[in-house]
Amino acid sequence: MMLSVRGIEVYYGAIHALKSVSLEVEQGEIVSIIGANGAGKSTLLRTISGLLKPRTGEIEFRGKRIDGIAADEIVRLGISHSPEGRRIFTNMSVQENLQLGAFIRHDKEIDQDQEKVMERFPRLRERIKQNSGTLSGGEQQMLAIGRALMSRPSLLLLDEPSLGLAPNLVTEIFSIVLELNKEGTTILLVEQNAHRALEVAHRAYVLETGTMVLSDTGKALLANPKVKEAYLGG
Amino acid sequence: MSFWIRRLASIALAVGGCFLIDWFAKENLKDFIVRLVVLAALYITLAVSLNLINGITGQFSIGHAAFYQVGAYAAGLATVTFYKSQPLGLALWIPLMMLVGGVTASVAGLVVGLPSLRLRGDYLAIVTLGFGEIIRIVTQNLKVVGAASGMAVEPKMSTPMIWLAWLLAITSIAVCRNLLQTAHGLGFLAVREDEIASSAMGVNVTRTKVAAFVLGSAFAGMAGGFLAHYEGFLIPTMFTMDVSFIILTMVVLGGSGSVTGSVIAAILLSTLPEFLRDIQQISMAGLVAAAISIIAGVVAVRYVSQHVHTPSTRRIAYPGAIIGSIILTVVLSKVLAFIPTLANASTDGSRIRLVIFAVTLVVLMLVRPQGLLGHREFGWGSLRRSEA
Ligand SMILES: Nc1ncnc2c1ncn2[C@@H]1O[C@H](COP(=O)(O)OP(=O)(O)OP(=O)(O)O)[C@@H](O)[C@H]1O
Ligand SMILES: [Mg+2]
Numbered sequence: 001m002m003l004s005v006r007g008i009e010v011y012y013g014a015i016h017a018l019k020s021v022s023l024e025v026e027q028g029e030i031v032s033i034i035g036a037n038g039a040g041k042s043t044l045l046r047t048i049s050g051l052l053k054p055r056t057g058e059i060e061f062r063g064k065r066i067d068g069i070a071a072d073e074i075v076r077l078g079i080s081h082s083p084e085g086r087r088i089f090t091n092m093s094v095q096e097n098l099q100l101g102a103f104i105r106h107d108k109e110i111d112q113d114q115e116k117v118m119e120r121f122p123r124l125r126e127r128i129k130q131n132s133g134t135l136s137g138g139e140q141q142m143l144a145i146g147r148a149l150m151s152r153p154s155l156l157l158l159d160e161p162s163l164g165l166a167p168n169l170v171t172e173i174f175s176i177v178l179e180l181n182k183e184g185t186t187i188l189l190v191e192q193n194a195h196r197a198l199e200v201a202h203r204a205y206v207l208e209t210g211t212m213v214l215s216d217t218g219k220a221l222l223a224n225p226k227v228k229e230a231y232l233g234g
Numbered sequence: 235m236s237f238w239i240r241r242l243a244s245i246a247l248a249v250g251g252c253f254l255i256d257w258f259a260k261e262n263l264k265d266f267i268v269r270l271v272v273l274a275a276l277y278i279t280l281a282v283s284l285n286l287i288n289g290i291t292g293q294f295s296i297g298h299a300a301f302y303q304v305g306a307y308a309a310g311l312a313t314v315t316f317y318k319s320q321p322l323g324l325a326l327w328i329p330l331m332m333l334v335g336g337v338t339a340s341v342a343g344l345v346v347g348l349p350s351l352r353l354r355g356d357y358l359a360i361v362t363l364g365f366g367e368i369i370r371i372v373t374q375n376l377k378v379v380g381a382a383s384g385m386a387v388e389p390k391m392s393t394p395m396i397w398l399a400w401l402l403a404i405t406s407i408a409v410c411r412n413l414l415q416t417a418h419g420l421g422f423l424a425v426r427e428d429e430i431a432s433s434a435m436g437v438n439v440t441r442t443k444v445a446a447f448v449l450g451s452a453f454a455g456m457a458g459g460f461l462a463h464y465e466g467f468l469i470p471t472m473f474t475m476d477v478s479f480i481i482l483t484m485v486v487l488g489g490s491g492s493v494t495g496s497v498i499a500a501i502l503l504s505t506l507p508e509f510l511r512d513i514q515q516i517s518m519a520g521l522v523a524a525a526i527s528i529i530a531g532v533v534a535v536r537y538v539s540q541h542v543h544t545p546s547t548r549r550i551a552y553p554g555a556i557i558g559s560i561i562l563t564v565v566l567s568k569v570l571a572f573i574p575t576l577a578n579a580s581t582d583g584s585r586i587r588l589v590i591f592a593v594t595l596v597v598l599m600l601v602r603p604q605g606l607l608g609h610r611e612f613g614w615g616s617l618r619r620s621e622a
């Protein structure tokens with residue numbers, strides 16, 4: 001098991017955001033988490049990447065306990081988090097954003113990886129020196145994903161990569177997710193767009209107000225009447 | 235190899251430049267201007283080092299004079315206590331004492347930097363301001379350092395070591411500029427922009443903030459160490475809140491985050507008030523005319539920035555607004571001179587120099603809220619836009 005989350009409880013002050021949540025991700029998988037607004041999806045990703053600490057429960061990554069480890073150490077272990085709302089550094093150039101993605105690395109292949117990112121996202125190449133705050137929403141999302149890739153993660157956490165994008169861009173983003181996965185990156189995906197998220201996922205979980213209520217293969221959940229009614233528009 | 239040659243050459247150039255300034259100033263300038271040349275270097279160091287904390291890393295620290303003072307007193311005390319019983323000459327001893335001041339101040343920076351991990355914005359500002367006052371009040375009551383009546387630092391430098399002050403200033407600039415060009419420096423800027431995203435990138439936010447505080451206060455402390463031996467006398471009133479505010483103003487005025495901006499603003503603000511001291515009599519008519527024209531000028535510039543969007547028109551409109559307000563000042567002062575009450579009244583220039591100073595700042599902030607240089611840097615040969 002690459003990642004296993006066991007019975008974590010997460011609070012924001014008095015707000016109980018995650019209630020005994022468990023989840024597992026196998027090497028090479030795409031795992032999706034779907035759920036309504038406020039269900040706790042982003043909270044779960046933030047807890048895995050160390051931005052939040054669970055009050056109880058355990059998180060294990062490749063056999064090592066990572067709950068309680070600082071976020072910057074977790075990046076070094078190979079988990080990269082592309083947070084909700086992109087959070088690119090808008091006052092910096094595209095290139096500087098990518099360099100920050102490789103912040104933990106000191107090898108000589110950083111430029112090579114930047115080249116790869118630009119091959120994957122040609123629009124970023126054209127705007128490499130441009131201030132990233134001036135990018136369109138879709139370009140910013142591509143930058144956020146590209147930046148997350150720069151640390152060469154073995155596990156990529158993607159929080160709503162399709163948020164606010166036009167349909168053809170959504171398709172593009174999801175095909176990139178599939179491509180990355182084929183090249184060997186394990187992906188944990190959080191999405192509002194439940195249909196797409198279940199389509200690409202090997203397995204998926206349904207989170208409801210802080211509790212995991214369902215888990216199955218992506219296909220099975222797509223066919224599940226409860227999921228259909230609640231998340232796929234009937 | 236060529237990297238090291240370039241590096242060595244630029245160091246040699248910097249050191250040579252410092253001695254050139256030293257030689258030129260001593261040969262050609264009046265004593266009071268030499269003093270300004272020294273103070274400018276110290277204020278450059280202070281502004282650049284505060285810029286590292288405030289502008290680059292985004293920690294709103296406003297008590298920078300405290301680190302200046304800690305460095306000054308540590309160095310001063312060390313000289314008073316140990317100088318006589320050691321073999322070094324002053325030319326070596328003073329740089330050594332600057333290091334002592336720097337190290338002591340960086341410990342103080344660590345102490346203040348630690349709460350900065352939990353506090354941000356206004357709260358951190360209050361803590362740093364409070365720290366500054368605590369340091370000043372403690373020294374005011376501390377017998378070993380002469381309490382409120384001050385402490386003589388013996389021996390002081392026989393002639394001003396201008397080169398040393400400038401070497402310090404240039405070193406602080408070089409350290410900040412080089413830092414910004416490394417991956418680590420990018421981490422400092424990232425922390426200013428978004429702490430959560432930075433830690434998601436693997437930047438250790440805690441360590442970055444503390445490092446900024448420690449490095450920034452170390453340079454302020456070295457400036458203090460120099461000051462102690464330059465003045466030969468230290469008294470707590472040399473380090474009041476005004477000093478902190480002037481340093482902060484330099485950073486904001488230069489454009490938070492811009493090293494070049496800090497340097498330019500430090501030179502302007504440390505020398506301008508001294509030159510204004512020379513203004514003799516100013517007639518009331520002139521003052522009123524200037525006030526009216528300044529308001530008109532600010533309104534005009536703001537109008538242009540909000541309503542004129544074609545670059546070519548803007549290029550004419552901005553200088554136009556400024557030249558227009560200057561012409562308006564002249565014309566108005568002649569017109570107003572016909573009013574007898576205004577024509578006959580006048581005021582002593584030195585009394586209003588602080589007013590002029592304040593008005594300059596207010597006008598600049600109205601016209602260019604992002605500071606003189608914004609986030610831009612001035613590189614050798616080319617104007618590089620590191621950020622917009
Ligand atoms: N910083 C915070 N402080 C307090 N409460 C928070 C904070 N962040 C999230 N919450 C609360 O925790 C719950 C889960 O939020 P979370 O952001 O994880 O939801 P989500 O499933 O990602 O929703 P969405 O689909 O809208 O992004 C919500 O009730 C939210 O109000
Ligand atoms: Mg969310």
